[in-house]
Amino acid sequence: MTAPSLEAASTGLRVTLRNFLRGDYARGFFARIASQTAAVIILIEAIFLAEHFTWVFRDAVRHEADLSGIGLILACTSTEIFDLALAVAILMAGYLTLLRMRESRELLVLFGSGLGPYQLGALIAILSLTGLFIGLVGSGVADPLSRYAQRSILFSSELRSLKKGVAKNEFYYFPSYVAYAMDRVEGGAPPPRAPGAVPVIDASAKQGHDRTLFVYQQTGANTSRVVTAAQARLDGPDRSGKIVLNLNDFTSHTFDDPHPAAGENGEAPAVPCANCTRILKQGSPSGLPPVSMKVRDMSQLMMVDQLLPFTARSSNVTEQIIFEQLFASDTQTGADRAAQKRLLAERFSRSLLSFLAPLMALLGVTMTNRLTNWFALPLSCLLLMAVNLLCEWVITSVAPLTVAGALLPPLLLYGGITCAVFTLIVWRHNDFVRPQLARA
Numbered sequence: 046m047t048a049p050s051l052e053a054a055s056t057g058l059r060v061t062l063r064n065f066l067r068g069d070y071a072r073g074f075f076a077r078i079a080s081q082t083a084a085v086i087i088l089i090e091a092i093f094l095a096e097h098f099t100w101v102f103r104d105a106v107r108h109e110a111d112l113s114g115i116g117l118i119l120a121c122t123s124t125e126i127f128d129l130a131l132a133v134a135i136l137m138a139g140y141l142t143l144l145r146m147r148e149s150r151e152l153l154v155l156f157g158s159g160l161g162p163y164q165l166g167a168l169i170a171i172l173s174l175t176g177l178f179i180g181l182v183g184s185g186v187a188d189p190l191s192r193y194a195q196r197s198i199l200f201s202s203e204l205r206s207l208k209k210g211v212a213k214n215e216f217y218y219f220p221s222y223v224a225y226a227m228d229r230v231e232g233g234a235p236p237p238r239a240p241g242a243v244p245v246i247d248a249s250a251k252q253g254h255d256r257t258l259f260v261y262q263q264t265g266a267n268t269s270r271v272v273t274a275a276q277a278r279l280d281g282p283d284r285s286g287k288i289v290l291n292l293n294d295f296t297s298h299t300f301d302d303p304h305p306a307a308g309e310n311g312e313a314p315a316v317p318c319a320n321c322t323r324i325l326k327q328g329s330p331s332g333l334p335p336v337s338m339k340v341r342d343m344s345q346l347m348m349v350d351q352l353l354p355f356t357a358r359s360s361n362v363t364e365q366i367i368f369e370q371l372f373a374s375d376t377q378t379g380a381d382r383a384a385q386k387r388l389l390a391e392r393f394s395r396s397l398l399s400f401l402a403p404l405m406a407l408l409g410v411t412m413t414n415r416l417t418n419w420f421a422l423p424l425s426c427l428l429l430m431a432v433n434l435l436c437e438w439v440i441t442s443v444a445p446l447t448v449a450g451a452l453l454p455p456l457l458l459y460g461g462i463t464c465a466v467f468t469l470i471v472w473r474h475n476d477f478v479r480p481q482l483a484r485a
Contacts, residue, residue: 065164065167066167066168066171071168074142074168075168075171075172077138077142078135078138078139078142078172079138081134081137081138081141081142082131082134082135082137082138083134084134085130085133085134085137085138086127086130086131086134089126089130089133089134090123090126090127090130093123093125093126093130094119094122094123097122098119101115101118101119101122102115104118104199105118105199105202108199108200108202108203109202109203109205110198110199110202111202114198114199114201114202117194117198118195118198118199121191121192121194121195121198122191122195123191124183124187124188124191124192125188127183127184127187127188128180128183128184128188128392128395128396128398128399129395129398129433131176131179131180131183131399132176132180132395132398132399132401132402132429132433133402133426133429133430135172135176135399135402135403135406136402136403136405136406136409136425136426136429137406137422137426138406139169139172139402139403139406139407140406140409140410140421140422140425143406143407143410144410144413147410147477147478147479147480147481148480148481148482150480152165152477152478153478153479153480156478169403169404169407172403173399173400173401173402173403173404174400176399176400176402176403177396177397177399177400179399180395180396180397180398180399180400181367181392181393181396184367184392184395184396185366185367185368185392185396186366186367189358189363189364189365189366189367190364190366192361192363192364193358193361193364196355196364197355200355223260223261223262260272260273260274267301268299268301269299270297270298270299271297271298272292272295272296272297272298273295273296274292274293274294274295274296275293275294275295362381362384362385362388363388365385367389367392367393370385370386370388370389370448371389371448382446383444383445383446386445386446386447386448386450386451387440387441387444387445387451389445389448389451389452390440390443390445390451390452390454390455391437391440393451393452393455393456394433394436394437394440394455394458394459395433397436397455397456397459398429398432398433398436400459400463401429401432401459401462401463401466402429404463404466404467404470405425405428405429405466406425407466407470407477408425408466408469408470409421409422409424409425410477411469411470411473411474411476411477412424412425412473412476413481413482414476414481414482415481415482418482432459432462435458436454436455436458436459439454439455439458440454440455
């Protein structure tokens, strides 16, 4: 063929494909895929949320979240498995749609027209690229923002619960403090409130009884402080996050503590002063309290972060969106950089899983006949999850420290697997086009 004829054939092919993709058949194909994919995602998410409801509910109740907060946290948790659910849903929807097209002889008509492979290839390519884009948005943008939203909801719930006052016989765990309140029979006036201040935490009882506050603080590796107060209140916070701690009729005892109390999760509380143990032990016999004092009233300026720390979203690796990980500065420590690049590689690989899913659906259809009808789809899903596990193992083994090192291994691995799957599909194209489930 001459060059003008080849150019004319190429132009005619492009026009035919463009008209086909704009036609009703392509719209119907994508509509079936979208509806079935949404149904499978909803089913997988429902199973995932039902399994994780107990842990989410326990964490929300520990932070005093209300019913609406628990619902929001549960909804935000759904993004943790969205990328995997999307890949499996695309595979299942593509498999069922393509199998129906084969058995209804639609593929025979397409391939008999002479343009069938190009038309079907265009549909699969659009489906793969759409899955890749949605997967990147889900795992790289929606999931980090939802994790940040969960932390924000828990922080707001805990701060709101403190504004209501300290409950009786309840332990409150802070980064370096453990507080406990109990009723006190003796009378006493609560500390005066600052003009115009809003009480954040109030240890006074609601019905006329006073409440004694007990605070435990680890000041060193083997040194602790115990503070008791008749009343305690925090005024604030203001716009800059400053709060004022007011204590009335309190005592403070600092002593050697070879067995510090564990925190809420079992770990030792944070030590705010690294040299406190050495300083306090100088000139004091071991086993005796080095400091003991009793004060009537005291006010101390504090920050909200000392009680309820809330770090910025960009400082948490799991809450960084994919663009922040791609263009992050090199000022991080080695451990933070390694965790960030590994998470970037995992997110990219799970997005590529959605890109591979339509090809795995094609391969599953080629393997489906009357003998293998009952296990072809489960086997395709198993192969897809095996690819995901293989890619995670490669990422763990490589331990990337740069953006190129994070993106290149998944890209090469999925590129090789895509070529292998495509070769198998071409090799078995007759089984893909010809109906296999009709009875003779």
